[in-house]
Amino acid sequence: MxxxxxxxxxxxxxxxxxxxxxxxxxxxxxxxxxxxxxxxxxxxxxxxxxxxxxxxxxxxxxxxxKGIKKTPGCSLMEVDGIVHEFFMGDKSHPKTNEIHSKLEEIMNEIKWVGYVGSTREVALDLDEEGKEHALYVHSERLAIAFCLLSTSHGLPIRVVKNLRICADCHVAVKLMSQVYNREIIVRDRSRFHHLNMVFALVMIIGDL
Known part of the structure; x- marks a missing residue:
């Protein structure tokens, strides 16, 4: 350099x-x-x-x-010209019941193709069931669930996250792409995670 x-x-x-x-x-x-x-x-x-x-x-x-606040993770996406924002466990969206129901369906579907949650990604003092639930409601998963509800089959899903996507979410999103046959692109603070039913490609860019 x-x-x-x-x-x-x-x-x-x-x-x-x-x-x-x-x-x-x-x-x-x-x-x-x-x-x-x-x-x-x-x-x-x-x-x-x-x-x-x-x-x-x-x-x-x-x-x-000291008045220091940790930056909360959030995921954003645009649907029909409107930007939607989600936080971990978010229940503020007008369609929150539909979104959480869809996410539950998604998680059940990807378990059928081999998904096993990695609870070591959860830095919270919870029991295993609590950690598993905390993983399931990460902001990018809620965003993807909303996109699957709100966009036509075949259209790519694009999500922007302000923090780094965890390894477990990367695996989960790859399987979502395979199960639902949708190209999914998650842009976190340092990488593009470009996922589709054939391959998973991570392009390291910008702030490494």
Missing amino acids: SKDFGIKPLIQHYGCMVDLYARAEFIGNATDLIKSMPIAPGGRILYAKRGRWDDAKNVREVMKS
């Missing part, structure tokens, strides 16, 4: 490389990169990922006392 393009790496670029090394199990490389960074490392993950619920609760309380 620096030599060929004159771009100074930011903390996000180093974070991406550390994440890639860690996922590939090159922990030594990840550690060496952190130690060699010209930028002080910052904390990008809360304690919830490690199941340290008391510590996670304390962090949330400190954030609340």
Whole structure:
């Protein structure tokens, strides 16, 4: 980046490389990169990922006392010229009963073709049933359910999400595309997830 393009790496670029090394199990490389960074490392993950619920609760309380709010995940899509917005577990839409009923149908359908929810994606102190429900009502799934209700068969479904889509939702959406024979494109904050009944393609762009 620096030599060929004159771009100074930011903390996000180093974070991406550390994440890639860690996922590939090159922990030594990840550690060496952190130690060699010209930028002080910052904390990008809360304690919830490690199941340290008391510590996670304390962090949330400190954030609340300082007026710091976590950005809620939301998904948006346009249908007939109107933009619709959904949050996790959203029940504010005028068609909320139909949407949740459709989503329940969708989840049952994709289970028939092999979907098994990965509850490790849920960073909440809930039992397994609660975590499974929390996964099912992620904003992008509600958005897709609404699109399946509101658009003609064969038309592509396009959803924009302000945060990164979780790995479980990526798998679920791929299966939705296969079951309903619809091209689905989810644009999260760093990737296009382009899914159809034949393949799943992730194009890494922009903010890595």
